[in-house]
Amino acid sequence: MTHAQPAHRRSLATFALSFLTLILLAGAPSVLKAQVEENEATLKGTVLDGESGEPFEAVQVEVVRAESGERVAGGSTDLRGRFSFSRLEPGSYRVMASFIGYSREESAVVEIASDGEVVEMDPITLRVQAIQVEGIEVEAERPDVSFEVDRTVYRVDGLPAVGGGAATDALANVPELDVDIDGSVSFEGNTPEIYLNGRPAPMDGDALTAFLEQFPADMIDRVEVIPNPSARYDAEGSGGIVNIVLREGVELGITGNVFANMGTRGDLGSGARVNMMRDARSLQVGGFLRQSRRETVSTRFQENLLADPVDFLERERFTERDNLTAGMDVSAEAELREGLRVWGTARVNDEGRDNEASTLDRRLNAGRDLTFQSERLSSTDRDRTTLDGRMGVTREMESDRGDHEWSAEARWNRRSDDRFTLTETLALEEALLDADPYLARGIQDELDEARSRLTLRTDYTRPVGQETIIEMGLRSQLRDRDSNQLRRLFTGEDVDEREDTGYTYTRSFHSGYLTFSRSFGDLGTQIGVRAERTDTRFELPTGERFDNDYMNVFPTVNLNWRFDGGRQVRVSYSQRIRRPWPGRLNPIDRSDDPLVRQVGNPDLEPQYTHHARLEGRWRGGLGTLSFTPFLRYTTNEWAEIRRVDAAGVATETWENLTSTRQYGASLSASLREVAGIRGRVRLSGRREVRDSGPLDLAFPSSSFRWSVRGNASSQITSSLGAQMRVTYNPAREVPQGRRSSTIMTQVGVRQRFMDRRASLNVMIRDPFDLYDSTFESRDPSFVQLAGTNESRRAAVISFSYNLGSPGRR
Structure with a gap:
């Protein structure tokens, strides 16, 4: 703990200075543009998907001389399907565009008459082609997975097993991601940062988990996994970035989609999105409503080794949770004049939750005889x-x-959280009451929490030379959280004791980055660095304050080679940070359980991760094979400790543990469609070596974990498709214990009709009711066996209809 300094005033002053810097930078692009010497010509264009008419990203594009066929430039299209090649000499050229499963297209001759000319080509359209595989002719579809320079893209439209589900179902179908029973997302055992449409999600912690469990998968276009993001992205998140991209309209006129779904466990949902595009203006409006129910039975058997003689605790807890979530968003964009666009988005989400729980505790002596029993009932409205x-x-x-591009953005985010919890203990152990006179027979908690976040950023991109692009930018953020929680304790004498368990938290954050990207023939390179300054303050109701100020520099490297024969190698490295969210810092016990205290650690420090990966991919006649070894080194890693x-x-x-080293690899195979069936399988394993440092904990210093997952899909007819997914995680060692093995299966069927505009999905999760999870933990003070007996089996039926063009193949 450090004594208070005028950190808040200093943060506001720094934030104001950063805001002034952003305004001054707004004029920088014009000055920089004026300094660009007029030289060779530029050739630009767009590639479209012939099936949907949408811009086609990650397409390989080459510029060749019309007469000799000599290659003079090459690259790939961006997320808007655009390409641009500069420093071309006057002459005649052709442009070649290709993508696996699509016909290779060649443009008409394009003439460049003089130096300094900027030529905009007509769009190039790629169409599905028939492929011969061992004598069988099949019509290829746009791949559900694409391998880009710094990310792997998974299209949700190609996953029938997620129809009608939530965002967590979509993420669970991504081979590289793990989603546990609580909805937490991990990548190679680490927590990634979740983005929406290329920006950090508007919530974090348990609020983000609840959002992903409720957000409809039908509104998601694709999921992008970015293991080592460039310096352009914030360095937050030890497991890279998972970017969820929502569906958007791309055609003039009115387009959109509507959907509705219903499940066997009380799940209901519906939503719609309408896109209106006219000339250089667009408007998108979307909304959804979702209701869900979840029932959980958990058990725990604990042996207390400090008691003499030892005694035991048996616990059985039943929880029923009902959620009702509604969301709405509006986006608008307009081109005021050529090259100048303004845009804005607004989003509101409201989640209501009712939680009913009953807990039965049974005390046993050394002979396993019952000595005391108590029951606790709790009800929460949130x-x-x-x-x-x-x-x-x-x-x-x-x-x-x-092309030069400059952008500036302002973002404001606010979250309010109101919660009322009433807990009643029907029978209470007198020994516990004697040990703690404030232990309540009844507890009433009232939480009023508000969190706000203001972010300002500016980015500038410009070419330098023929194949080099420079990106630079600044970002400033000021966030605060005011948590007011009043606890009333009703003791045996009906005395009303009050306790304030809230806190205030403030964090200011300022960063700048610089990246260089350059192509050397078939080698693409990207290096960058981001510098960050962070000032935090955590204050308790007693006035006690904990300040933490630090400065960091984060380097990133991405190298990508493309070889003949469909071979590709990607090498990447990044350093990232994971900051503890305020709930993990609060040292005041906020639990309503008299036998389990849950307290934070105000001295918890950020954890830092160095991550290096080598990814090799080969495309052949039967499909794609990839091998990915990786190394991850984390300092100050957190662990949840029980005593x-x-x-x-x-x-x-x-x-904080001293350090953790992880090294492992994954082997993935993606099989092209043969006899109407295609699929993917992924086998991954990693060894983790831990150093607990000064902590005296009883858990192994190293452990090995592996998993296998696969899915198979079949286009039974031109309009009927099916998919099955299986994930198996063997038992594994974790800090202070061991988790059991788990297996999860999911089956989905999709029927398209009305010229592919409409679809009917049936998704069955865990059809054989195989999922089960237990956890055994051990410490010098206790031995505990815990389990969660929650049936994950459920069926969901959903219907969706697309306005505008037919659905994508």
């Missing part, structure tokens, strides 16, 4: 509202060396 607004401007400027005292009361908190 309402959480999230508001998120963004507005920005983008200026595109043409020059003889290529039990002589009275049998457990305390759960968070501690």
Whole structure:
């Protein structure tokens, strides 16, 4: 703990200075553009998907001389299907575009008459082609997975097993990601940062988990896994970035989609999205409503080794949770004049949750005889509202060396959380009451929490020379959280004791980045660096304050080679940070369980991760094979630690371990469609070596974990498709214990009709009811066996209809 300094005033002053810097930078692009010397010509264009008419990203594009066929430039299209090649000499050229499963297209001759000319080509359209596989002719479809320079893209439209489900179902179908029973997402055992449409999600922690469990998968277009993001992205998140891209309209006129779904476990959902595009203006409006129910039975058997003689605790807990979530978003964009666009988005989400729980505790002596029994009932009503607004401007400027782009964005986010919890203990152990006179027979908690976040950023991209692109930018953020929680304790004498368990948290954050990207023939390179300054303050109701100020520099490297024969190699490295969210810092016990204390650690420090990967991919006649070894080194990694005292009361908190080293690899195979069936299988394994440092914990210093997952899909007819997914995780060692093996299966069937505009999905999760999870933990003070007996088996039926063009193949 450090004593208070004028950190808040300093943060506001720094934030104001950064805001002034952003305004000054707004004029920089015009100055930089004026300094660009007029030189060779530029050739630009767009590639479209012939099936849907949408822009086609990651298409290989080559520029060749019309007469000799000599290759003079090459690259791939961006997310808008655009390409641009600068420093071309006057002459005649052709452009070649190709993508696996599509016909190779060649443009008409394009003439460049003079230096400094900027030529915009007519769009190039790629169409599905028939492929011969061992004498069988099949019609290829646009791949559900694409391998790009710094990310792997998975299209949700190609996953029938997620129809009618939530975002967590879509993420669970991504081979590289793991989603546990609580909805937490991990990548190679680490927590990634979740993005929406290329920006950090408007919530974090348990609020983000709840959002992903409720957000409809039918509104998602694709999921992008970015293991080592470039310096352009924030360095937050030890497991890279998972970017969820929502569906958007791309055609003039009115397009959109509507959907509705219903499940066997009380799940209901519906939503719609309408896109209106006219000339250089667009408007998108979407909304959804989702209701879900979840029932869980958990058990715990604990042996208290500090008691003499030892005693035991048996616990059985039943929980029923009902959720009702509604969301709405509006996006608008307009081109004021050529190259100048303004845009804005607004999003509101409201989640209501009712939680009913009953807990039965049974005390046993050394002979396993019952000595005491108590029952605790709790009821929670919660309402959480999230508001998120963004507005920005983008200026595109043409020059003889290529396009310059400058953008600025302001974002404001606010989340309010109101919660009321009433807990009643029907019978209470007198020994516990004697040990703690404030232990309540009844507890009433009232939470009123508000969190706000203001972010300002500016980015500038410009070409330098023939194959080099420079990106630079600044970002400033000010966030605060005011958590007011009033606890009333009703003791045996009906005395009303009040306790304030809230806190305030403030964090200011300022960063700048610089990246260089250059192509050397078939080798693409990208290096970058991001510098960040962070100032945090955590204050308790008693006035006690914990300040933490630090400066970091994060390098990134991405190298990508493309070889003949469909071979590709990608090497990447990044350093990232994961900061503890305020709930893990609060040292005040906020648990309503008299036998389990849950306290934070205000001295918890950020954890830092170095991550290096080598990814090799080969495309052949039967499909694609990839091999990915990786190494990850983390310092100050967190672990949730449980300790039990002589009275049998457990305390759960968070501690920093000294370091963790992970090294492993994954082997993936993606099979092309043969006899109507295609599929993917992924086998991954990693060894983890831990150093607990000064902590005296009883868990192994190393462990090995592996998993296998696969899916198979079949286009039974031109309009009927099916998919099955299986994931198996063997038992594994974790800090203070061991988790059991788990297996999860999922089956989906999709029927398209009405010229592929409409689809009917049936998704069955865990059809054989195989999922089961147990956890055994061990410490010098206790031995505990815990399990969660929650049936995951469910069936969901959903219907969707697309307005506008037919659905994508």
